[in-house]
Amino acid sequence: MAVAIPFVKKTLQLIKNSKYLFWIKTNEHIAWALSPTMNFSVGNKQSNLIGIDISSTSVKLLELSRTRTAYRIESYAVEPLPANAMNDKSLQDIEAVGEAIKRALKRSGSKKKFAAVAVPSAMVITKVIQMPAGLKPAELEAQIQLEADQYIPYSLDEVNLDHQVIGPTEDQPNSNDVLLVASRSENVEERTAACEIGGLTAKVVDIEPYTIEHTCKLIQQQSDVDWKDKTIAVLDVGATMTSLSVFRADNLVYTREQPFGGKQLTEEIMRRYGLSYEDAGRVKRVGGLPDNYEPEILSPFKDQIVQQANRFLQFFFSADQNDYVDQILLAGGCAEIPGISELIEAQIGTPTSIANPFANIECASGVAQQRLQSDGPAMMIACGLATRGFD
Numbered sequence: 001m002a003v004a005i006p007f008v009k010k011t012l013q014l015i016k017n018s019k020y021l022f023w024i025k026t027n028e029h030i031a032w033a034l035s036p037t038m039n040f041s042v043g044n045k046q047s048n049l050i051g052i053d054i055s056s057t058s059v060k061l062l063e064l065s066r067t068r069t070a071y072r073i074e075s076y077a078v079e080p081l082p083a084n085a086m087n088d089k090s091l092q093d094i095e096a097v098g099e100a101i102k103r104a105l106k107r108s109g110s111k112k113k114f115a116a117v118a119v120p121s122a123m124v125i126t127k128v129i130q131m132p133a134g135l136k137p138a139e140l141e142a143q144i145q146l147e148a149d150q151y152i153p154y155s156l157d158e159v160n161l162d163h164q165v166i167g168p169t170e171d172q173p174n175s176n177d178v179l180l181v182a183s184r185s186e187n188v189e190e191r192t193a194a195c196e197i198g199g200l201t202a203k204v205v206d207i208e209p210y211t212i213e214h215t216c217k218l219i220q221q222q223s224d225v226d227w228k229d230k231t232i233a234v235l236d237v238g239a240t241m242t243s244l245s246v247f248r249a250d251n252l253v254y255t256r257e258q259p260f261g262g263k264q265l266t267e268e269i270m271r272r273y274g275l276s277y278e279d280a281g282r283v284k285r286v287g288g289l290p291d292n293y294e295p296e297i298l299s300p301f302k303d304q305i306v307q308q309a310n311r312f313l314q315f316f317f318s319a320d321q322n323d324y325v326d327q328i329l330l331a332g333g334c335a336e337i338p339g340i341s342e343l344i345e346a347q348i349g350t351p352t353s354i355a356n357p358f359a360n361i362e363c364a365s366g367v368a369q370q371r372l373q374s375d376g377p378a379m380m381i382a383c384g385l386a387t388r389g390f391d
């Protein structure tokens with residue numbers, strides 16, 4: 001999660017013994033959390049780390065710097081992962097992922113030594129608990145250590161745990177709401193170990209929907225549309241996972257993910273046309289399939305994306321007091337499918353556009369501009385992680 005500077009210190013120190021790992025964002029910290037992103041009053045600034053999104057099919061690397069008025073891309077690389085390196089979002093072959101990070105780092109030309117990585121929200125347990133007000137930080141921590149096992153369905157030896165005081169409990173002046181966040185240590189350690197093999201030290205372990213929140217801020221800075229007070233739904237359709245993250249007035253208010261993605265389309269192309277996984281993935285992007293591809297394979301897959309979008313929104317509406325979103329931002333590699341955002345807009349009736357954090361961003365020379373633009377919608381997490389280098 002994001003971001004307050006004292007937590008950066010705390011996490012940097014404690015990530016070594018794997019006890020604390022997350023930045024917890026609560027309402028009281030939001031303004032502070034966003035200020036490094038929004039306030040460009042300082043001069044050119046180099047980041048102290050690079051963002052590494054370890055997705056189910058590739059490693060995506062991004063390094064940003066910040067000028068007086070905007071971000072600038074210093075380096076970038078997307079390195080495909082071998083077929084069995086990941087099992088959805090778990091690292092099945094840490095060595096192979098580490099080697100892919102090493103290749104991505106080399107290709108990008110970045111000289112950075114530190115990285116920010118993220119765990120998916122499905123690997124994180126959050127719980128708001130009540131604790132006596134007036135406890136000193138050390139006392140609160142000790143109390144949480146004593147009580148946390150009631151709330152976490154794993155042994156505390158097996159989890160990385162962090163907490164953040166949210167504020168006074170409603171109608172209970174002697175009590176504070178405290179947010180507990182936990183993830184199984186293996187989720188964190190497998191990512192930090194892969195970074196180590198790749199030649200990087202993971203200094204930040206974030207949570208995926210919160211990285212998307214950072215990227216949304218960046219997109220907003222580049223656009224004329226005022227999203228203040230608006231409800232924005234980011235639908236990320238990746239290779240194996242689809243996630244919906246809903247932001248209202250810049251706050252993440254809802255997130256959900258489900259196994260669905262472009263890999264299903266790739267597999268259908270393999271089956272129909274007898275192609276290898278690599279070839280099917282390539283022709284999907286560059287074209288060259290027979291005439292029946294569009295009506296018989298692509299079009300039904302696009303309909304499936306619309307159905308997924310609809311279902312995700314219905315889930316959100318049933319959990320929220322409102323039953324609308326103002327705007328859908330379509331992200332992930334499947335956002336590149338021609339006509340998909342128009343189809344979602346027409347079928348669902350909500351304005352829909354493609355999220356591209358790099359639409360109006362300056363790049364260092366040597367960054368492959370065209371590829372960067374087409375990869376932009378799939379770089380939401382890497383981009384959010386890269387912005388963490390300015391905290």
Ligand SMILES: Nc1ncnc2c1ncn2[C@@H]1O[C@H](COP(=O)(O)OP(=O)(O)OP(=O)(O)O)[C@@H](O)[C@H]1O
Pocket residue numbers: 055056057058088237238239240241242261262263266281284285331332333334336337338377378
């Ligand atoms: N132009 C395109 N047309 C169709 N599909 C595309 C295109 N470009 C990318 N894709 C598909 O998008 C998917 C990759 O998207 P993305 O990079 O967002 O996934 P990921 O982050 O690796 O996966 P996940 O988030 O599920 O772990 C692949 O299935 C790829 O084939």
Ligand SMILES: [Mg+2]
Pocket residue numbers: 055056238239332
């Ligand atoms: Mg992804």
